[in-house]
Structure formats: structure tokens, C-alpha cells
Amino acid sequence: MALNRADVVEAALAILDQYGIADLTMRRLAERLGVQAGALYWHMPNKQSLLAAVSDVIVGQVQLPRDDPDWRAWLPDWAGRLRSTLLRHRDAAELVSTTRATGLGGLDWLAAPRRRLEEAGVPEGEAADAVQVLAHFVLGQVYEEQTRAQLAELGVSAPPDPEHSERQFGFGVRIIIAGLAQSLRIGG
Amino acid sequence: MALNRADVVEAALAILDQYGIADLTMRRLAERLGVQAGALYWHMPNKQSLLAAVSDVIVGQVQLPRDDPDWRAWLPDWAGRLRSTLLRHRDAAELVSTTRATGLGGLDWLAAPRRRLEEAGVPEGEAADAVQVLAHFVLGQVYEEQTRAQLAELGVSAPPDPEHSERQFGFGVRIIIAGLAQSLRIGG
DNA sequence: ACCTGAACACCGTTCAAGT
DNA sequence: ACCTGAACACCGTTCAAGT
Numbered sequence: 218m219a220l221n222r223a224d225v226v227e228a229a230l231a232i233l234d235q236y237g238i239a240d241l242t243m244r245r246l247a248e249r250l251g252v253q254a255g256a257l258y259w260h261m262p263n264k265q266s267l268l269a270a271v272s273d274v275i276v277g278q279v280q281l282p283r284d285d286p287d288w289r290a291w292l293p294d295w296a297g298r299l300r301s302t303l304l305r306h307r308d309a310a311e312l313v314s315t316t317r318a319t320g321l322g323g324l325d326w327l328a329a330p331r332r333r334l335e336e337a338g339v340p341e342g343e344a345a346d347a348v349q350v351l352a353h354f355v356l357g358q359v360y361e362e363q364t365r366a367q368l369a370e371l372g373v374s375a376p377p378d379p380e381h382s383e384r385q386f387g388f389g390v391r392i393i394i395a396g397l398a399q400s401l402r403i404g405g
Numbered sequence: 406m407a408l409n410r411a412d413v414v415e416a417a418l419a420i421l422d423q424y425g426i427a428d429l430t431m432r433r434l435a436e437r438l439g440v441q442a443g444a445l446y447w448h449m450p451n452k453q454s455l456l457a458a459v460s461d462v463i464v465g466q467v468q469l470p471r472d473d474p475d476w477r478a479w480l481p482d483w484a485g486r487l488r489s490t491l492l493r494h495r496d497a498a499e500l501v502s503t504t505r506a507t508g509l510g511g512l513d514w515l516a517a518p519r520r521r522l523e524e525a526g527v528p529e530g531e532a533a534d535a536v537q538v539l540a541h542f543v544l545g546q547v548y549e550e551q552t553r554a555q556l557a558e559l560g561v562s563a564p565p566d567p568e569h570s571e572r573q574f575g576f577g578v579r580i581i582i583a584g585l586a587q588s589l590r591i592g593g
Numbered sequence: 594a595c596c597t598g599a600a601c602a603c604c605g606t607t608c609a610a611g612t
Numbered sequence: 613a614c615c616t617g618a619a620c621a622c623c624g625t626t627c628a629a630g631t
Contacts, residue, residue: 219614243605255607256615264605314502314545318552320562343576350577353545354538357502364506374508388531388588389538396584400576407595431624443626444596452624 220250222260226270230306233271237367238308241268265321272316275309276326278302288337289398293390295330296355300386303359307367310360317356327352339401347397354389358382408438410448414458418494421459425555426496429456453509460504463497464514466490476525477586481578483518484543488574491547495555498548505544515540527589535585542577546570 228249232241243264247254261267279302282294303309316322327348334344362382369376416437420429431452435442449455467490470482491497504510515536522532550570557564 242603244603252614253616254605255617258606259614311503311506314548315499318499318549320553320556346573346576347580349546349573350542350580353577354541357541357545358537360502361506365508368508385534385537388534389541392535392538392584392588393580394584395587396580396582399583399587400580430622432622440595441597442624443598446625446627447595 220252220256220260222270224250225257225260225267226274229267229271230274233309233312234307236307238312243267265319268312269316269319269321269323272313272322273324275302275306276313276322277324278305279326281329288333289394291333292330292351292394292397295333296351296390297386299352299355300359303355304362308363310356310363314356314360317352334401343401347401350397351390351393354393355386358386358389408440408444408448410458413438413445413448413455414462417455417459418462421497421500422495424495426500429459431455453507456500457504457507457509457511460501460510461512463490463494464501464510465512466493467514469517476521477582479521480518480539480585481582483521484539484578485574487540487543488547491543492550496551498544498551502544502548505540522589531589535589538585539578539581542581543574546574546577 225246229241229246232246232249236245243257244254246267247257250257257267261270276299279295279299282291282298285291285294303313306312313322327345330348330351331344334347335341339347362377365374365377368374413434417429417434420434420437424433431445432442434455435445438445445455449458464487467483467487470479470486473479473482491501494500501510515533518536518539519532522535523529527535550565553562553565556562
């Protein structure tokens with residue numbers, strides 16, 4: 218059977234998970250699919266689009282928290298889910314960061330937290346900015362976690378303490394939520 | 406005269422500023438220095454180290470704010486200086502982010518803000534975490550600013566509104582400072 | 594000590610030609 | 613419609629050999 222776009226993206230994600238972003242090359246991907254490298258360009262315009270598609274799949278896996286009347290509980294929950302989804306895929310934070318920066322991703326995965334803040338009475342623009350702050354923190358934090366974990370795998374550095382990462386993450390999220398609560402001066 | 410490490414790093418920074426990180430290749434760098442690519446490996450162990458060295462030069466250019474009895478004024482000042490230093494060099498946010506994640510940078514450029522918080526009475530560990538939150542935000546924000554600016558240069562997207570970036574940055578910094586002030590419950 | 598020349602093992606992308 | 617084969621223009625890195 219002939220290949221389709223979804224097959225290509227799925228195989229790319231599998232390579233990412235197993236070998237990391239450095240080994241996610243068009244040639245390796247083609248090999249895994251039993252096809253020549255050039256064939257991939259029938260399904261994708263270029264590598265950037267492929268990476269964006271993989272990024273979309275990953276952030277699409279973030280499950281939204283149940284409704285909670287308190288946005289100060291809902292938002293940390295969401296941030297935690299984003300983090301654990303990223304941690305499930307190798308180099309995911311790096312991939313999602315670059316995709317976000319280039320604006321090539323086709324999924325507006327910050328829409329949900331943005332809407333949650335707007336429901337709480339935060340004006341549109343501020344809700345967008347607020348979610349951006351949180352997203353930058355989560356991506357930056359997980360990026361570092363994932364890089365350090367891989368360096369440890371190579372024996373370059375000591376393995377990172379998972380509890381420390383957890384604490385650091387919680388601390389950052391709390392700070393941002395507290396700052397939001399004060400700056401936006403809103404209720405539940 | 407024979408080349409030295411400093412010459413190599415300086416030339417690398419010049420290429421970064423002019424052409425961006427994608428064009429900062431060992432071969433182009435060698436060409437600019439009038440030398441064969443292999444010669445660079447006499448001065449640097451590999452490309453990663455070169456990038457880390459360039460990153461060190463950039464973050465080393467951040468000038469510290471004058472002493473201010475109020476850390477709530479000092480820290481935003483520092484964040485603003487970090488941002489403008491990054492904006493002066495093409496792709497600097499991306500470069501510094503990856504260097505930070507890999508831990509290859511030789512410069513502890515977060516030491517100053519960390520110390521400033523400790524002087525204000527924040528316990529060591531919390532000061533480090535707090536500065537980390539701020540750093541992740543600045544890097545993430547500028548990363549996006551720089552990528553969008555380059556996309557606009559290529560005519561791919563509309564040029565970003567500098568006032569919007571400014572406002573968004575100020576908003577994020579304010580949120581984080583407010584959150585810190587509340588979570589750490591410290592004085593001037 | 595510092596660099597050349599040349600190679601090795603790769604990349605992403607294009608495109609005429611095949612089926 | 614979908615893929616092959618082969619090329620183009622690159623990469624980072626190594627290393628014997630030169631000066």
C-alpha cells in the first residue's frame with residue numbers, strides 16, 4: 218500500500234522517541250518506511266513541516282483538566298499535564314519550542330488555557346500574554362530537564378534528581394500563578 | 406600570524422550577527438579566517454564548544470544594573486538588559502538557550518541576580534529557582550521575537566509590532582516579580 | 594605549534610524517469 | 613498518484629603529512 222502523510226508523521230514520532238531529534242533525518246525516516254528519501258517530498262513540502270506536524274501530534278496529546286471553578290487550580294493542573302506529555306517524548310520541549318517560535322505549528326494548543334482565563338474575567342490580550350508566560354516557563358524547564366537526562370544517559374554528567382525537578386517546576390508554576398492572581402486581580 | 410581561540414570565537418560571533426546560526430558552519434568560519442576547516446579543530450574540540458564560547462561572549466555583554474535597595478526594581482532592570490543584549494545578536498536567544506540546556510557554557514551569568522535575591526534575604530535554593538523562572542521567560546520571549554523578526558525579513562509574515570513585544574515582555578516580568586514578592590515574602 | 598589536503602560518513606532537496 | 617535513482621550542494625570531523 219502507498220504511504221500517506223499520517224504514516225510519515227507517525228514514523229517520525231517513533232524515531233524521535235527512540236533516537237532523539239538529532240537522528241530524525243529524512244533519510245532515516247525514509248529507510249524506516251522502506252522508501253527512498255526523495256519519496257517523502259511527495260507527502261511533505263520539507264523537513265520543517267514534518268517537524269511541525271510531529272510537534273502538533275505531541276501537544277495534541279495534552280489532556281485538558283476537568284472543569285474547575287478555581288482557575289488557580291485549573292491552570293497548574295494544565296501546566297503539569299503539558300509537562301508530563303512533553304516528558305513522554307524525547308526532545309519534545311526543544312521540538313515544540315522551535316515549532317512555536319517559527320509559527321509553523323497548525324494547532325492552537327494554548328487556546329484552552331487562554332479561554333479558561335477569559336472565562337475568569339481576564340481581558341483577551343492579557344489572557345494571551347499570561348498563558349505565554351506560563352508556556353515559556355514550562356518549555357524552558359522541560360527543555361533543560363530533557364537535555365540533562367540525555368547527558369546523564371551518555372555518562373557525561375550525574376543523573377538529575379527527579380524530585381528536584383518536580384519541586385523546581387512546582388515552585389515556578391506557583392510563582393507565575395501568584396503573580397497572575399495579583400496582577401489580574403480576578404476572582405474564581 | 407597564527408590563529409588563536411579568541412580569533413575563532415570573534416569571527417564566529419561576526420558570522421552569527423551577519424548571517425544567523427544556520428549559516429554559522431565550521432567551513433564558512435574557516436573560509437572567513439582564511440584557513441581550512443580542519444584547522445579549526447586545533448583550537449576547538451568541536452562545534453558545540455564553539456557555540457558555547459560564542460554564547461558566553463554574548464551573555465558576558467550584559468551589564469549589571471547599579472545597586473538598588475529595592476530588588477523589585479533591580480530585577481526587572483536586569484531582565485531588560487538581558488533582553489536587549491540578546492536582541493543585539495541574531496539568533497542569540499536560541500543559541501543561549503541550547504547552550505544553557507547542555508550546560509556547556511563556562512560562564513555563570515545567572516550568579517548576579519541570584520546573589521541579589523540572596524542579599525534580599527531569599528534562601529539559596531529559592532533564589533536559584535526564582536532566577537531560573539525569570540531566565541526561562543526572557544529566553545523564550547526573545548526567542549520568539551527573533552524568529553518572528555527573521556520570518557518577516559523573508560517576507561513570510563507581517564513585521565512584528567515592537568511596542569507589542571515590549572508590552573508583552575513588561576507584562577511577563579511584572580507577573581514574575583509580583584509572584585516572587587508574594588511567594589518569598591521578603592522586603593527590600 | 595599550527596595548518597593543509599583529502600578523505601569519511603553523512604545531510605536536505607530536486608527532478609527526470611519509471612510504474 | 614506515488615516512487616526510484618541519481619545527482620547537487622552542502623555538513624562536522626579526522627588525520628597523515630607538511631612547515
